[in-house]
Amino acid sequence: MDGDNIAHRLGQHGRQVSAELYRFWHWWREQLLGMLPATWQRRLRQPGQMLCIHPAHHGYRLEQQPGNQVHSPKDLPPEALQRLVRNAGQIRLYLPQDELLLTRVTLPVATAGNLEAVLRFEMDRHTPFTADQVYFGFHARPREATSVQIQVDLLLAPKAKTDAHLAELAELSIFPALLCAADQPKAPAIKLPVHPNDTSPRAGRRKSRKVILGLVMVLLLIALPLYHRQARIDTLTAELELPRQHAEQAAAFKRELTALQDSRTWLGQRRAERRATLLLLDELTRQLPDHTWLTRLELKEDSLQIRGESTRASELIGLLEGSSLFFDVRFGSPITINPATSRDRFMITARLVQGAAP
Structure with a gap:
């Protein structure tokens, strides 16, 4: 094995580790934010300037919000394009309706706490795709307190077409974090996979702040076992959800069968009493x-x-x-x-x- 191959493999391994560390950091950051007061959470999660990307006939259209300034990557010098990307607090990719699938699924209310794992586990039952074939986002609709089911809006993006867009944008050093439906503003957004070479301001700040990086490494040593344990719990919960639903359905059918049998017995008794009464009245009439x-x-x-x-x-x-x-x-x-x-x-x-x- 020559030096170029070794360097290539090490580079791949490094990118995988970087992506895994970012996913872990995102999870750990959400856990820490969840322990803060609600006002602090809103301040820390408040988005900055957003860069919206729309496919066009010959490339892409870049729209800055707020301000609604529209740019074309072909018309911008590379330095200006990178500055535009660096200044964006969030980058979103908007795709047309013919490249997405928006549907609604019905699930038991018990799945509300673990919707992502349940949807991934039962994707092929509710859509024409498997979980490995699509990127997906979701949100649960409001429900009545007495309802035993929840309605979930599910937005799907086939990976084949979406990865083609992401590859073209990656050549421009643009890495969207969210995918949205251009024609359905109320549809759920889809979180896109993090690219190892992401040059967004958040990634740049992580690289430049070595003190924060050291703190992250300490947190890794402490919290990584908890993270893997939580991931294992989520996986087992998703695997047990379907048998639990079947057991609940069987119990409901048994209760319904018992109620029907009781009703049938009661009707039989009432019918027997009615026949005896009519028999006595008939006998009195004849006698x-x-x-x-x-x-x-x-x-x-x-x-x-x-x-x-x-x-x-x-x-x-x-x-x-x-x-x-x-x-x-x-x-x-x-x-x-x-x-x-x-x-x-x-x-x-x-x-x-x-x-x-x-």
Whole structure:
């Protein structure tokens, strides 16, 4: 192996280490900012001047915000272009709708704390791509407190086309940090991978401040094990999420099946009671003569009480005893005469045969 190959491999390794250190620093910085008061977080995260990059017919259009100054990289001297890039607090790449895919997915609310890992794990279930084929960004939409699901807006950028743009911009020493949808201002932004040769002001400040670099190295020694542990926890959480969802669905189906079975049992009992009641009413209708009518009927668990008037109330006991549904038939009170109709008033009680009671 000659010296050029060794130097090339060392250069590749150095760029990989640099990119990994930047990712770790970004994660550790977010952890530290999360422990500060909200006002301090807003001040430290306040963006400066932004450089927006839009694909054009013959290259790219650079737009400075605020100010809306528009430039073309071909019209700027290299020194002016690098100065424009260095002065940008953030660089964004805006792509048209035909190079992106904006969709909305529905997920259980339990995934809200780990959306990135869940979306990466189930990307091929909700989109035509796998997680390795796209860059993606997302944000969860507001939900009701009682809802068990969340709606997530998901913006996808196929790596094939996006990497072509990034390669062309890298030749101009421009390295966007975010990718946005030019036609969808409310769509989520996509974080782009950090280029090892990024010359943004943030990277320049890290290189020039050796005291901060030394502090970062100390923090690496302390926090790197925690970082790897958190990454492992995130991976395991994503792997367990799908089985947990299946278990919750199975439990919900079981509860629904139990409720349906209880409803079916209740309906069966009510139907059986209704048949027995109708059977008794039919039997009374057939046994009582036409000159008798009822003014009151009380049906209990194993007994029946009827009140009414009849032309010959004394015959009713024998008629009811002839039925297969009644026994122990007797008058509950003496027979009296209704002066208005000259008919016998009666009250009869009877016991119901086993199986005839409702």
